[in-house]
Amino acid sequence: MLEIAIWLSETKWSIALLESLYMYPWIESAHVLSICFFIGILLFVDLRLMGVAFTKLPISEMNKKVLPWSLFGFGLMMLTGFLLFYAIPVRSYQNIFFRFKVILILFAGLNAFLFHRQMKLEGMNWDEGKSIPKSVHLKAAASLVLWSGVIISGRMIAYNWFDCDRQPQPEWVNWAAGCIVDLNQMGGLDGI
Amino acid sequence: MESERLFNFFDQLEQSFIGEAIRNSIWMFPVIEAFHLIGLAILGGSILVGDLRLLGLLLSTKPINYVISQTTLILKLGLIILVSTGIPLFLSEAIKCYYSRAFWIKMSALLIGLVFLFFIRNPMGLSAVEGNTKLKLIGFISISVWAIVAGSGRWIGFS
Numbered sequence: 001m002l003e004i005a006i007w008l009s010e011t012k013w014s015i016a017l018l019e020s021l022y023m024y025p026w027i028e029s030a031h032v033l034s035i036c037f038f039i040g041i042l043l044f045v046d047l048r049l050m051g052v053a054f055t056k057l058p059i060s061e062m063n064k065k066v067l068p069w070s071l072f073g074f075g076l077m078m079l080t081g082f083l084l085f086y087a088i089p090v091r092s093y094q095n096i097f098f099r100f101k102v103i104l105i106l107f108a109g110l111n112a113f114l115f116h117r118q119m120k121l122e123g124m125n126w127d128e129g130k131s132i133p134k135s136v137h138l139k140a141a142a143s144l145v146l147w148s149g150v151i152i153s154g155r156m157i158a159y160n161w162f163d164c165d166r167q168p169q170p171e172w173v174n175w176a177a178g179c180i181v182d183l184n185q186m187g188g189l190d191g192i
Numbered sequence: 193m194e195s196e197r198l199f200n201f202f203d204q205l206e207q208s209f210i211g212e213a214i215r216n217s218i219w220m221f222p223v224i225e226a227f228h229l230i231g232l233a234i235l236g237g238s239i240l241v242g243d244l245r246l247l248g249l250l251l252s253t254k255p256i257n258y259v260i261s262q263t264t265l266i267l268k269l270g271l272i273i274l275v276s277t278g279i280p281l282f283l284s285e286a287i288k289c290y291y292s293r294a295f296w297i298k299m300s301a302l303l304i305g306l307v308f309l310f311f312i313r314n315p316m317g318l319s320a321v322e323g324n325t326k327l328k329l330i331g332f333i334s335i336s337v338w339a340i341v342a343g344s345g346r347w348i349g350f351s
Contacts, residue, residue, distance in 0.1 A: 029346045033236075033339065035229065040237020043266070053262045057254070065251050069244065151233060152226040159222055 037073025214284035235270030246331025
């Protein structure tokens with residue numbers, strides 16, 4: 001994986017993106033603004049599932065009419081997110097917050113998969129006014145908590161507190177970030 | 193003369209207890225900033241759902257007033273989170289904001305956006321059932337103004 005990141009970082013477009021004065025901030029702004037489309041609109045789908053907003057609309061209608069806008073935001077998010085990663089691949093790959101964010105996204109994806117599978121099986125009952133099962137409320141709440149975590153950890157990627165080139169770090173940090181620390185070199189530098 | 197008084201005022205804000213505390217901490221600014229982004233998601237989503245309805249692009253068979261009424265409470269929640277995190281962020285770097293063009297663009301757009309939201313967009317949206325050209329225009333103006341607020345807000349950090 002590290003080799004792939006290093007290889008990406010040496011490609012022409014990666015260097016161009018990183019060094020560009022305007023492209024990087026514009027992509028970053030688009031990435032941040034797509035939060036509104038993706039997570040902001042998903043918020044209302046989840047609130048519907050929790051019975052907080054749009055309770056007069058059938059859940060199936062929220063999923064057909066509102067969720068696609070959220071998925072449009074997700075696509076924008078992934079596209080701009082990939083470009084941001086592509087501009088700074090090695091540092092991102094070895095960034096503890098980036099790794100945590102990816103794990104949270106995987107959990108959120110699993111949660112969404114479980115919800116849609118459940119909806120396929122028993123969703124028709126929810127529209128007929130029967131009460132929505134607690135497990136659906138729980139999945140909607142989990143979605144909001146996980147995506148909030150993604151926003152928070154995503155914001156933290158900008159900080160280099162735990163970067164590999166800032167040693168010494170606690171052992172667990174180097175392990176979690178996948179840092180390759182040359183102790184001999186460090187000893188030389190610190191005169192140990 | 194005016195601008196000197198304004199600068200001194202911003203300088204005092206920067207020296208405030210809260211501004212000082214945030215500057216002296218490594219993690220406070222990033223954490224407040226992260227919650228500012230969560231507020232952005234909440235406000236942005238509420239604005240988008242309402243404005244896309246006004247534009248006739250989302251839930252277009254449902255009454256406009258229903259969609260607007262269902263998003264207003266969450267919109268206010270997002271606004272409260274944004275303002276209560278935005279003020280400490282501002283206090284920690286008031287002088288930088290004073291010299292930042294993006295900051296002044298954002299504040300101007302924010303003022304316009306809030307006035308437009310509470311005096312035009314919401315009152316009209318809450319009394320409308322079906323869409324028309326005028327309501328589409330209102331949705332378009334609203335979405336544009338808030339995009340400027342969010343976009344120039346991000347740009348404060350680049351300057």
